Amino acid sequence: MEDVLKVSHLNVYYKQYAKSLFKKPTVFHAVKDVSFSVGEGEILGLLGESGCGKSTVAKAVLGMLPQVDGTIEHFSKNPQMVFQDPFHSLNPARSVGQILKEPLRNLTDLSKEAQEEKAVSMIKRVGLDEKYLSHYPKELSGGQRQRVAIAAALMLEPKLLIADEPVSALDVTIQAQIIDLMLKLRDEMKLSMIFISHDLRVVYQMCDRIVIMKEGMIVEEGRVEDVYVNPSHPYTKTLIEAANLKV
Amino acid sequence: MKKKNWNLILGTVITSIMLLLIVVGFFFTPYDSQQMNIDLKLASPSLAHPLGCDHFGRDILSRVMEGAGTTFFVAIGTVLLGCVIGIIMGAVTGYFGGILDEILMRLNDALFAFPSILLALVFISLFGSGKYNVILALGIAFVPSFARIVRSEFLRCKSLDYVRAARLAGASHLRIMFVHILPNILPVLLSSLMIGFNNAVLAEASMSYLGIGVQPPDSSLGMMLSEAQTYLFRAPWYVLAPGVAIVLLILGFALLAESINKKK
Numbered sequence: 001m002e003d004v005l006k007v008s009h010l011n012v013y014y015k016q017y018a019k020s021l022f023k024k025p026t027v028f029h030a031v032k033d034v035s036f037s038v039g040e041g042e043i044l045g046l047l048g049e050s051g052c053g054k055s056t057v058a059k060a061v062l063g064m065l066p067q068v069d070g071t072i073e074h075f076s077k078n079p080q081m082v083f084q085d086p087f088h089s090l091n092p093a094r095s096v097g098q099i100l101k102e103p104l105r106n107l108t109d110l111s112k113e114a115q116e117e118k119a120v121s122m123i124k125r126v127g128l129d130e131k132y133l134s135h136y137p138k139e140l141s142g143g144q145r146q147r148v149a150i151a152a153a154l155m156l157e158p159k160l161l162i163a164d165e166p167v168s169a170l171d172v173t174i175q176a177q178i179i180d181l182m183l184k185l186r187d188e189m190k191l192s193m194i195f196i197s198h199d200l201r202v203v204y205q206m207c208d209r210i211v212i213m214k215e216g217m218i219v220e221e222g223r224v225e226d227v228y229v230n231p232s233h234p235y236t237k238t239l240i241e242a243a244n245l246k247v
Numbered sequence: 248m249k250k251k252n253w254n255l256i257l258g259t260v261i262t263s264i265m266l267l268l269i270v271v272g273f274f275f276t277p278y279d280s281q282q283m284n285i286d287l288k289l290a291s292p293s294l295a296h297p298l299g300c301d302h303f304g305r306d307i308l309s310r311v312m313e314g315a316g317t318t319f320f321v322a323i324g325t326v327l328l329g330c331v332i333g334i335i336m337g338a339v340t341g342y343f344g345g346i347l348d349e350i351l352m353r354l355n356d357a358l359f360a361f362p363s364i365l366l367a368l369v370f371i372s373l374f375g376s377g378k379y380n381v382i383l384a385l386g387i388a389f390v391p392s393f394a395r396i397v398r399s400e401f402l403r404c405k406s407l408d409y410v411r412a413a414r415l416a417g418a419s420h421l422r423i424m425f426v427h428i429l430p431n432i433l434p435v436l437l438s439s440l441m442i443g444f445n446n447a448v449l450a451e452a453s454m455s456y457l458g459i460g461v462q463p464p465d466s467s468l469g470m471m472l473s474e475a476q477t478y479l480f481r482a483p484w485y486v487l488a489p490g491v492a493i494v495l496l497i498l499g500f501a502l503l504a505e506s507i508n509k510k511k
Contacts, residue, residue, distance in 0.1 A: 078415075079415075088408040089409055089411075089412050091412075091413070091431070092431060093430035093431045094427070102416045102418065103415075103417055106422070107417040152412065152416070153412075155416075
Protein backbone atom coordinates (compact mmCIF):
# COMPACT_ATOMS: atom_id res chain seq x y z
CA MET A 1 0.00 0.00 0.00
CA GLU A 2 1.38 3.36 -0.99
CA ASP A 3 1.23 6.37 1.28
CA VAL A 4 -0.65 9.52 0.27
CA LEU A 5 0.59 11.47 3.24
CA LYS A 6 3.57 11.15 5.50
CA VAL A 7 4.02 13.40 8.51
CA SER A 8 7.18 13.15 10.53
CA HIS A 9 8.20 14.91 13.72
CA LEU A 10 5.59 17.63 13.43
CA ASN A 11 5.81 20.36 16.05
CA VAL A 12 3.48 23.34 16.23
CA TYR A 13 3.93 26.26 18.58
CA TYR A 14 1.41 28.99 19.29
CA LYS A 15 2.63 32.27 20.60
CA GLN A 16 0.41 33.58 23.35
CA TYR A 17 0.45 37.27 24.03
CA ALA A 18 1.30 38.28 27.56
CA LYS A 19 -1.66 39.16 29.71
CA SER A 20 0.26 41.92 31.43
CA LEU A 21 2.77 44.42 30.18
CA PHE A 22 5.39 43.09 32.56
CA LYS A 23 5.17 39.43 31.62
CA LYS A 24 6.89 37.80 28.73
CA PRO A 25 4.80 36.25 25.98
CA THR A 26 4.55 32.51 26.46
CA VAL A 27 4.80 29.84 23.81
CA PHE A 28 2.23 27.09 23.79
CA HIS A 29 3.49 23.80 22.40
CA ALA A 30 0.29 22.58 20.72
CA VAL A 31 1.60 19.58 18.80
CA LYS A 32 4.58 17.63 20.09
CA ASP A 33 6.63 15.46 17.76
CA VAL A 34 3.75 13.86 15.90
CA SER A 35 4.50 11.32 13.16
CA PHE A 36 2.04 9.27 11.17
CA SER A 37 1.22 8.26 7.63
CA VAL A 38 -1.95 7.64 5.68
CA GLY A 39 -2.10 4.84 3.12
CA GLU A 40 -4.07 4.77 -0.09
CA GLY A 41 -7.76 4.12 0.51
CA GLU A 42 -7.24 4.11 4.23
CA ILE A 43 -9.26 5.97 6.84
CA LEU A 44 -7.11 7.09 9.71
CA GLY A 45 -8.96 8.12 12.84
CA LEU A 46 -7.48 10.96 14.86
CA LEU A 47 -8.95 10.73 18.32
CA GLY A 48 -8.65 12.75 21.46
CA GLU A 49 -10.35 15.17 23.82
CA SER A 50 -10.96 18.77 22.79
CA GLY A 51 -7.87 20.91 22.87
CA CYS A 52 -5.47 18.02 22.37
CA GLY A 53 -4.20 19.33 19.03
CA LYS A 54 -6.26 17.27 16.58
CA SER A 55 -7.47 20.22 14.52
CA THR A 56 -4.05 21.84 14.67
CA VAL A 57 -2.57 18.75 13.03
CA ALA A 58 -5.23 18.98 10.30
CA LYS A 59 -4.49 22.66 9.69
CA ALA A 60 -0.76 22.00 9.56
CA VAL A 61 -1.25 19.22 7.04
CA LEU A 62 -3.28 21.54 4.81
CA GLY A 63 -0.75 24.33 5.09
CA MET A 64 -3.06 26.70 6.93
CA LEU A 65 -0.51 27.48 9.63
CA PRO A 66 2.23 29.95 8.81
CA GLN A 67 5.00 28.16 10.65
CA VAL A 68 5.49 24.53 11.63
CA ASP A 69 8.47 22.36 12.42
CA GLY A 70 8.87 18.94 10.89
CA THR A 71 8.16 17.53 7.47
CA ILE A 72 4.81 16.99 5.81
CA GLU A 73 5.01 15.05 2.56
CA HIS A 74 2.02 14.95 0.23
CA PHE A 75 1.96 12.30 -2.47
CA SER A 76 -1.28 13.58 -4.01
CA LYS A 77 -2.59 16.89 -5.29
CA ASN A 78 -5.11 19.25 -3.73
CA PRO A 79 -5.94 17.68 -0.39
CA GLN A 80 -9.33 18.90 0.78
CA MET A 81 -11.16 19.35 4.04
CA VAL A 82 -14.68 18.91 5.36
CA PHE A 83 -15.34 21.15 8.31
CA GLN A 84 -17.18 20.43 11.52
CA ASP A 85 -20.01 22.90 11.29
CA PRO A 86 -21.76 23.01 7.90
CA PHE A 87 -23.45 26.24 9.02
CA HIS A 88 -20.11 28.04 8.83
CA SER A 89 -18.29 26.21 6.08
CA LEU A 90 -20.65 27.21 3.26
CA ASN A 91 -20.64 30.82 2.12
CA PRO A 92 -24.17 32.16 2.75
CA ALA A 93 -23.90 34.56 -0.18
CA ARG A 94 -23.18 31.88 -2.80
CA SER A 95 -25.46 29.29 -4.28
CA VAL A 96 -24.71 25.58 -4.00
CA GLY A 97 -23.84 25.49 -7.69
CA GLN A 98 -21.35 28.34 -7.30
CA ILE A 99 -19.80 26.64 -4.27
CA LEU A 100 -19.36 23.39 -6.16
CA LYS A 101 -17.92 25.01 -9.27
CA GLU A 102 -15.51 27.27 -7.39
CA PRO A 103 -12.54 24.83 -7.25
CA LEU A 104 -13.04 23.88 -10.91
CA ARG A 105 -13.10 27.51 -11.91
CA ASN A 106 -9.91 28.31 -9.99
CA LEU A 107 -7.78 25.25 -10.55
CA THR A 108 -8.86 23.66 -13.81
CA ASP A 109 -9.50 24.99 -17.30
CA LEU A 110 -12.77 23.19 -17.89
CA SER A 111 -15.42 24.95 -19.94
CA LYS A 112 -18.57 26.32 -18.28
CA GLU A 113 -20.60 23.38 -19.59
CA ALA A 114 -18.11 20.80 -18.32
CA GLN A 115 -18.10 22.47 -14.90
CA GLU A 116 -21.88 22.42 -14.78
CA GLU A 117 -21.92 18.77 -15.80
CA LYS A 118 -19.45 17.84 -13.08
CA ALA A 119 -21.43 19.77 -10.46
CA VAL A 120 -24.63 17.95 -11.45
CA SER A 121 -23.01 14.52 -11.29
CA MET A 122 -21.31 15.29 -7.98
CA ILE A 123 -24.45 16.55 -6.24
CA LYS A 124 -26.29 13.42 -7.33
CA ARG A 125 -23.40 11.34 -6.06
CA VAL A 126 -23.79 12.77 -2.55
CA GLY A 127 -27.48 11.98 -2.67
CA LEU A 128 -29.07 15.35 -3.42
CA ASP A 129 -31.32 16.35 -6.27
CA GLU A 130 -29.78 18.60 -8.91
CA LYS A 131 -32.43 21.27 -8.24
CA TYR A 132 -30.44 22.14 -5.10
CA LEU A 133 -27.67 23.63 -7.27
CA SER A 134 -29.64 26.86 -7.49
CA HIS A 135 -30.43 26.94 -3.76
CA TYR A 136 -28.58 28.92 -1.12
CA PRO A 137 -27.12 27.24 1.99
CA LYS A 138 -29.68 28.82 4.30
CA GLU A 139 -32.45 26.93 2.50
CA LEU A 140 -30.85 23.57 3.34
CA SER A 141 -30.90 21.44 6.49
CA GLY A 142 -27.77 20.54 8.43
CA GLY A 143 -27.43 17.12 6.82
CA GLN A 144 -27.97 18.53 3.34
CA ARG A 145 -25.38 21.20 4.00
CA GLN A 146 -22.82 18.65 5.07
CA ARG A 147 -23.52 16.69 1.88
CA VAL A 148 -22.89 19.86 -0.11
CA ALA A 149 -19.67 20.48 1.84
CA ILE A 150 -18.49 16.95 1.06
CA ALA A 151 -19.42 17.38 -2.60
CA ALA A 152 -17.49 20.66 -2.77
CA ALA A 153 -14.43 19.01 -1.21
CA LEU A 154 -14.54 16.18 -3.75
CA MET A 155 -14.96 18.30 -6.89
CA LEU A 156 -11.25 18.18 -7.69
CA GLU A 157 -11.20 14.41 -7.11
CA PRO A 158 -8.58 14.60 -4.39
CA LYS A 159 -6.91 11.51 -3.03
CA LEU A 160 -6.80 12.80 0.53
CA LEU A 161 -9.74 14.19 2.46
CA ILE A 162 -9.45 15.56 5.95
CA ALA A 163 -12.70 15.47 7.86
CA ASP A 164 -12.67 17.56 11.04
CA GLU A 165 -15.50 16.15 13.15
CA PRO A 166 -17.83 16.13 10.14
CA VAL A 167 -20.77 14.58 11.97
CA SER A 168 -20.57 15.97 15.48
CA ALA A 169 -22.82 18.94 14.68
CA LEU A 170 -25.56 16.67 13.29
CA ASP A 171 -28.41 14.56 14.70
CA VAL A 172 -27.67 10.89 15.33
CA THR A 173 -29.82 9.63 12.43
CA ILE A 174 -28.22 12.12 10.05
CA GLN A 175 -24.80 11.16 11.42
CA ALA A 176 -25.34 7.58 10.28
CA GLN A 177 -26.36 8.74 6.80
CA ILE A 178 -23.30 10.94 6.41
CA ILE A 179 -21.00 8.17 7.63
CA ASP A 180 -22.51 5.76 5.12
CA LEU A 181 -22.08 8.34 2.39
CA MET A 182 -18.43 8.90 3.25
CA LEU A 183 -17.73 5.18 3.29
CA LYS A 184 -19.45 4.79 -0.06
CA LEU A 185 -17.44 7.65 -1.57
CA ARG A 186 -14.23 6.19 -0.15
CA ASP A 187 -14.86 2.97 -2.06
CA GLU A 188 -15.98 4.70 -5.25
CA MET A 189 -13.22 7.28 -5.43
CA LYS A 190 -10.41 5.39 -3.68
CA LEU A 191 -10.17 8.16 -1.12
CA SER A 192 -7.87 8.27 1.84
CA MET A 193 -9.17 10.12 4.85
CA ILE A 194 -8.04 11.55 8.10
CA PHE A 195 -11.11 11.38 10.24
CA ILE A 196 -10.90 13.63 13.28
CA SER A 197 -13.32 12.89 16.07
CA HIS A 198 -13.81 12.58 19.79
CA ASP A 199 -16.58 10.02 19.40
CA LEU A 200 -15.28 6.46 19.80
CA ARG A 201 -18.37 4.84 18.31
CA VAL A 202 -18.17 6.83 15.11
CA VAL A 203 -14.46 6.18 14.81
CA TYR A 204 -15.02 2.46 15.30
CA GLN A 205 -17.54 2.45 12.47
CA MET A 206 -15.44 4.46 10.06
CA CYS A 207 -11.76 3.90 10.54
CA ASP A 208 -9.16 1.33 9.64
CA ARG A 209 -6.44 2.65 11.88
CA ILE A 210 -6.49 5.11 14.72
CA VAL A 211 -4.12 7.51 16.37
CA ILE A 212 -4.97 8.67 19.85
CA MET A 213 -3.67 12.04 20.97
CA LYS A 214 -3.39 13.58 24.38
CA GLU A 215 -1.94 16.99 25.16
CA GLY A 216 -0.36 17.29 21.74
CA MET A 217 1.31 13.90 21.75
CA ILE A 218 0.42 10.58 20.17
CA VAL A 219 -0.17 8.12 23.00
CA GLU A 220 -1.38 5.16 21.03
CA GLU A 221 -1.52 4.04 17.44
CA GLY A 222 -2.73 0.90 15.72
CA ARG A 223 -5.52 -0.97 13.97
CA VAL A 224 -8.95 -0.10 15.36
CA GLU A 225 -9.79 -3.61 16.56
CA ASP A 226 -6.47 -4.04 18.30
CA VAL A 227 -6.62 -0.73 20.10
CA TYR A 228 -10.23 -1.15 21.17
CA VAL A 229 -9.72 -4.70 22.46
CA ASN A 230 -6.25 -4.28 23.82
CA PRO A 231 -5.53 -0.69 24.77
CA SER A 232 -2.02 -0.30 26.08
CA HIS A 233 -1.95 3.29 27.33
CA PRO A 234 -3.94 4.06 30.49
CA TYR A 235 -5.52 7.09 28.79
CA THR A 236 -6.88 4.87 26.02
CA LYS A 237 -8.26 2.49 28.61
CA THR A 238 -10.20 5.23 30.38
CA LEU A 239 -11.46 6.53 27.06
CA ILE A 240 -12.79 3.13 26.02
CA GLU A 241 -14.25 2.39 29.42
CA ALA A 242 -16.00 5.77 29.44
CA ALA A 243 -17.54 5.11 26.02
CA ASN A 244 -18.80 1.72 27.28
CA LEU A 245 -18.31 0.11 23.90
CA LYS A 246 -19.11 -3.52 23.23
CA VAL A 247 -16.55 -4.64 20.70
CA MET B 248 -49.80 39.01 12.21
CA LYS B 249 -46.58 40.62 11.16
CA LYS B 250 -46.12 44.13 12.43
CA LYS B 251 -46.02 46.75 9.75
CA ASN B 252 -42.62 48.26 9.22
CA TRP B 253 -43.58 51.94 9.42
CA ASN B 254 -39.96 53.02 9.06
CA LEU B 255 -39.78 51.32 5.70
CA ILE B 256 -43.14 52.64 4.48
CA LEU B 257 -42.57 56.24 5.57
CA GLY B 258 -38.96 56.19 4.41
CA THR B 259 -39.91 54.89 0.99
CA VAL B 260 -42.70 57.44 0.59
CA ILE B 261 -40.59 60.44 1.63
CA THR B 262 -37.56 59.33 -0.38
CA SER B 263 -39.58 58.68 -3.50
CA ILE B 264 -41.27 62.08 -3.25
CA MET B 265 -37.89 63.76 -2.98
CA LEU B 266 -36.38 61.68 -5.77
CA LEU B 267 -39.37 62.45 -7.98
CA LEU B 268 -38.90 66.15 -7.28
CA ILE B 269 -35.21 65.91 -8.14
CA VAL B 270 -35.66 63.89 -11.30
CA VAL B 271 -38.47 66.13 -12.55
CA GLY B 272 -36.40 69.19 -11.63
CA PHE B 273 -33.61 67.84 -13.80
CA PHE B 274 -35.77 68.02 -16.93
CA PHE B 275 -38.43 70.55 -16.10
CA THR B 276 -38.97 73.34 -13.62
CA PRO B 277 -42.11 75.50 -13.50
CA TYR B 278 -40.01 78.62 -14.18
CA ASP B 279 -36.46 79.22 -15.26
CA SER B 280 -34.57 79.06 -11.99
CA GLN B 281 -32.26 81.92 -13.04
CA GLN B 282 -34.90 84.30 -14.36
CA MET B 283 -35.16 87.40 -12.19
CA ASN B 284 -38.23 89.53 -11.88
CA ILE B 285 -37.95 92.63 -9.73
CA ASP B 286 -41.74 92.99 -9.43
CA LEU B 287 -41.89 89.65 -7.62
CA LYS B 288 -39.10 90.42 -5.15
CA LEU B 289 -39.76 88.34 -1.97
CA ALA B 290 -43.31 87.64 -3.14
CA SER B 291 -45.29 85.50 -0.73
CA PRO B 292 -46.59 82.08 -1.82
CA SER B 293 -49.37 82.29 -4.36
CA LEU B 294 -50.98 80.04 -6.91
CA ALA B 295 -48.50 81.10 -9.59
CA HIS B 296 -45.51 80.68 -7.25
CA PRO B 297 -46.48 78.02 -4.64
CA LEU B 298 -43.37 78.57 -2.50
CA GLY B 299 -43.04 82.29 -3.17
CA CYS B 300 -40.09 84.15 -4.70
CA ASP B 301 -36.61 85.07 -3.48
CA HIS B 302 -34.85 88.43 -3.25
CA PHE B 303 -34.29 88.52 -7.01
CA GLY B 304 -37.86 87.52 -7.77
CA ARG B 305 -36.83 83.98 -8.78
CA ASP B 306 -39.32 81.17 -8.25
CA ILE B 307 -38.34 79.29 -5.06
CA LEU B 308 -39.99 75.99 -6.05
CA SER B 309 -37.92 75.86 -9.23
CA ARG B 310 -34.78 76.72 -7.31
CA VAL B 311 -35.46 74.11 -4.61
CA MET B 312 -35.98 71.45 -7.28
CA GLU B 313 -32.72 72.32 -8.94
CA GLY B 314 -30.83 72.86 -5.69
CA ALA B 315 -31.99 69.54 -4.27
CA GLY B 316 -30.67 67.92 -7.43
CA THR B 317 -27.24 69.48 -6.94
CA THR B 318 -27.18 68.56 -3.26
CA PHE B 319 -28.22 65.01 -4.07
CA PHE B 320 -25.58 64.69 -6.78
CA VAL B 321 -22.83 65.98 -4.50
CA ALA B 322 -23.94 63.72 -1.64
CA ILE B 323 -24.10 60.60 -3.82
CA GLY B 324 -20.73 61.38 -5.37
CA THR B 325 -19.20 61.95 -1.95
CA VAL B 326 -20.56 58.73 -0.49
CA LEU B 327 -19.59 56.63 -3.51
CA LEU B 328 -16.07 58.03 -3.58
CA GLY B 329 -15.63 57.55 0.17
CA CYS B 330 -17.19 54.12 0.03
CA VAL B 331 -15.12 52.74 -2.83
CA ILE B 332 -11.80 53.92 -1.37
CA GLY B 333 -12.98 52.87 2.10
CA ILE B 334 -13.88 49.36 0.92
CA ILE B 335 -10.53 48.85 -0.76
CA MET B 336 -8.64 50.16 2.26
CA GLY B 337 -10.74 48.26 4.80
CA ALA B 338 -10.58 45.04 2.79
CA VAL B 339 -6.81 45.12 2.42
CA THR B 340 -6.11 46.06 6.04
CA GLY B 341 -8.69 43.71 7.53
CA TYR B 342 -7.80 40.75 5.37
CA PHE B 343 -4.03 40.90 5.37
CA GLY B 344 -3.39 42.61 8.72
CA GLY B 345 0.21 43.02 9.74
CA ILE B 346 2.37 46.07 9.16
CA LEU B 347 0.32 47.41 6.23
CA ASP B 348 -2.73 47.37 8.48
CA GLU B 349 -0.90 49.34 11.16
CA ILE B 350 0.33 52.01 8.76
CA LEU B 351 -2.95 52.49 6.88
CA MET B 352 -5.09 52.47 9.99
CA ARG B 353 -2.90 55.04 11.78
CA LEU B 354 -3.19 57.26 8.69
CA ASN B 355 -6.89 56.62 8.87
CA ASP B 356 -6.97 57.67 12.53
CA ALA B 357 -5.16 60.88 11.68
CA LEU B 358 -7.68 61.63 8.95
CA PHE B 359 -10.52 60.73 11.29
CA ALA B 360 -9.27 63.13 13.95
CA PHE B 361 -10.02 66.11 11.69
CA PRO B 362 -13.61 67.28 11.55
CA SER B 363 -14.71 66.53 7.98
CA ILE B 364 -15.77 70.12 7.32
CA LEU B 365 -12.38 71.43 8.41
CA LEU B 366 -10.61 68.93 6.21
CA ALA B 367 -12.79 69.86 3.25
CA LEU B 368 -12.12 73.54 3.99
CA VAL B 369 -8.37 73.02 3.75
CA PHE B 370 -8.85 71.10 0.54
CA ILE B 371 -11.09 73.76 -1.00
CA SER B 372 -8.70 76.56 -0.11
CA LEU B 373 -5.92 74.60 -1.83
CA PHE B 374 -7.74 73.50 -4.96
CA GLY B 375 -10.58 75.99 -5.30
CA SER B 376 -14.31 75.50 -4.89
CA GLY B 377 -16.97 74.11 -7.20
CA LYS B 378 -19.16 71.04 -7.38
CA TYR B 379 -16.48 68.48 -8.22
CA ASN B 380 -13.92 69.74 -5.76
CA VAL B 381 -16.53 69.56 -3.04
CA ILE B 382 -17.18 65.92 -3.93
CA LEU B 383 -13.47 65.14 -3.87
CA ALA B 384 -12.89 66.98 -0.60
CA LEU B 385 -15.84 65.48 1.25
CA GLY B 386 -15.26 62.06 -0.31
CA ILE B 387 -11.77 61.86 1.13
CA ALA B 388 -13.07 63.00 4.49
CA PHE B 389 -15.62 60.17 4.38
CA VAL B 390 -13.07 57.42 3.71
CA PRO B 391 -12.10 56.63 7.35
CA SER B 392 -15.56 55.78 8.59
CA PHE B 393 -16.16 53.32 5.75
CA ALA B 394 -12.68 51.86 6.02
CA ARG B 395 -13.25 51.11 9.70
CA ILE B 396 -16.56 49.38 9.19
CA VAL B 397 -15.26 47.29 6.28
CA ARG B 398 -12.07 46.43 8.14
CA SER B 399 -13.89 45.15 11.22
CA GLU B 400 -16.22 43.05 9.07
CA PHE B 401 -13.31 41.58 7.12
CA LEU B 402 -11.53 40.77 10.39
CA ARG B 403 -14.62 38.89 11.52
CA CYS B 404 -15.08 37.04 8.23
CA LYS B 405 -11.53 36.09 7.34
CA SER B 406 -11.22 33.38 9.98
CA LEU B 407 -14.56 31.78 9.15
CA ASP B 408 -14.58 28.26 7.76
CA TYR B 409 -15.98 29.24 4.37
CA VAL B 410 -12.98 31.46 3.74
CA ARG B 411 -10.67 28.55 4.60
CA ALA B 412 -12.70 26.36 2.27
CA ALA B 413 -12.38 28.95 -0.52
CA ARG B 414 -8.64 29.00 0.05
CA LEU B 415 -8.52 25.20 -0.33
CA ALA B 416 -10.63 25.57 -3.47
CA GLY B 417 -7.77 27.59 -4.90
CA ALA B 418 -9.35 31.06 -4.81
CA SER B 419 -6.86 33.92 -4.92
CA HIS B 420 -6.73 36.47 -2.10
CA LEU B 421 -8.33 39.09 -4.34
CA ARG B 422 -11.14 36.72 -5.25
CA ILE B 423 -11.73 35.78 -1.62
CA MET B 424 -11.87 39.43 -0.62
CA PHE B 425 -14.28 40.68 -3.23
CA VAL B 426 -16.23 37.62 -4.33
CA HIS B 427 -16.45 35.58 -1.16
CA ILE B 428 -16.40 38.07 1.71
CA LEU B 429 -17.72 41.37 0.32
CA PRO B 430 -21.24 40.11 -0.56
CA ASN B 431 -21.63 38.95 3.03
CA ILE B 432 -21.01 42.39 4.50
CA LEU B 433 -23.33 44.24 2.10
CA PRO B 434 -26.21 44.56 4.62
CA VAL B 435 -23.91 46.29 7.11
CA LEU B 436 -22.44 48.41 4.35
CA LEU B 437 -25.84 49.42 3.00
CA SER B 438 -27.09 50.94 6.22
CA SER B 439 -23.84 52.81 6.78
CA LEU B 440 -24.03 54.01 3.18
CA MET B 441 -27.40 55.58 3.93
CA ILE B 442 -26.20 57.19 7.13
CA GLY B 443 -23.15 58.38 5.20
CA PHE B 444 -25.41 59.86 2.56
CA ASN B 445 -27.23 61.86 5.23
CA ASN B 446 -23.99 63.17 6.64
CA ALA B 447 -22.90 64.10 3.13
CA VAL B 448 -26.12 66.07 2.54
CA LEU B 449 -25.52 67.96 5.77
CA ALA B 450 -21.84 68.52 5.02
CA GLU B 451 -22.59 69.83 1.53
CA ALA B 452 -25.30 72.11 2.91
CA SER B 453 -23.01 73.48 5.59
CA MET B 454 -20.17 74.04 3.15
CA SER B 455 -22.41 75.86 0.71
CA TYR B 456 -23.85 77.81 3.62
CA LEU B 457 -20.34 78.93 4.49
CA GLY B 458 -19.89 79.96 0.85
CA ILE B 459 -17.13 77.45 0.07
CA GLY B 460 -19.28 74.82 -1.55
CA VAL B 461 -21.20 74.91 -4.78
CA GLN B 462 -20.77 78.23 -6.57
CA PRO B 463 -23.36 80.27 -8.49
CA PRO B 464 -24.90 79.92 -11.05
CA ASP B 465 -25.35 76.38 -9.65
CA SER B 466 -27.72 76.40 -6.76
CA SER B 467 -27.80 74.06 -3.82
CA LEU B 468 -29.99 73.82 -0.76
CA GLY B 469 -27.26 75.06 1.57
CA MET B 470 -26.58 78.05 -0.64
CA MET B 471 -30.27 78.97 -0.66
CA LEU B 472 -30.34 78.75 3.13
CA SER B 473 -27.43 81.14 3.48
CA GLU B 474 -29.02 83.62 1.07
CA ALA B 475 -32.36 83.33 2.83
CA GLN B 476 -31.14 84.06 6.34
CA THR B 477 -31.03 87.81 5.66
CA TYR B 478 -34.76 87.76 4.92
CA LEU B 479 -35.69 85.44 7.78
CA PHE B 480 -38.39 87.76 9.14
CA ARG B 481 -39.52 89.53 5.97
CA ALA B 482 -39.92 86.32 3.96
CA PRO B 483 -39.92 83.24 6.23
CA TRP B 484 -41.11 81.01 3.35
CA TYR B 485 -37.79 81.63 1.62
CA VAL B 486 -35.80 79.97 4.41
CA LEU B 487 -38.42 77.30 5.08
CA ALA B 488 -38.41 75.83 1.56
CA PRO B 489 -34.76 74.69 1.33
CA GLY B 490 -34.74 73.84 5.05
CA VAL B 491 -37.70 71.51 4.75
CA ALA B 492 -36.21 70.01 1.60
CA ILE B 493 -33.01 69.11 3.47
CA VAL B 494 -34.98 67.68 6.38
CA LEU B 495 -37.11 65.50 4.10
CA LEU B 496 -34.13 64.27 2.11
CA ILE B 497 -32.35 63.19 5.29
CA LEU B 498 -35.41 61.89 7.09
CA GLY B 499 -36.34 59.60 4.19
CA PHE B 500 -32.92 57.99 4.06
CA ALA B 501 -32.60 57.80 7.85
CA LEU B 502 -35.89 55.91 8.06
CA LEU B 503 -34.79 53.54 5.30
CA ALA B 504 -31.49 52.88 7.07
CA GLU B 505 -33.35 52.23 10.31
CA SER B 506 -35.66 49.75 8.62
CA ILE B 507 -32.70 47.86 7.14
CA ASN B 508 -31.12 47.67 10.60
CA LYS B 509 -34.35 46.33 12.09
CA LYS B 510 -34.68 43.65 9.42
CA LYS B 511 -31.32 42.21 10.38
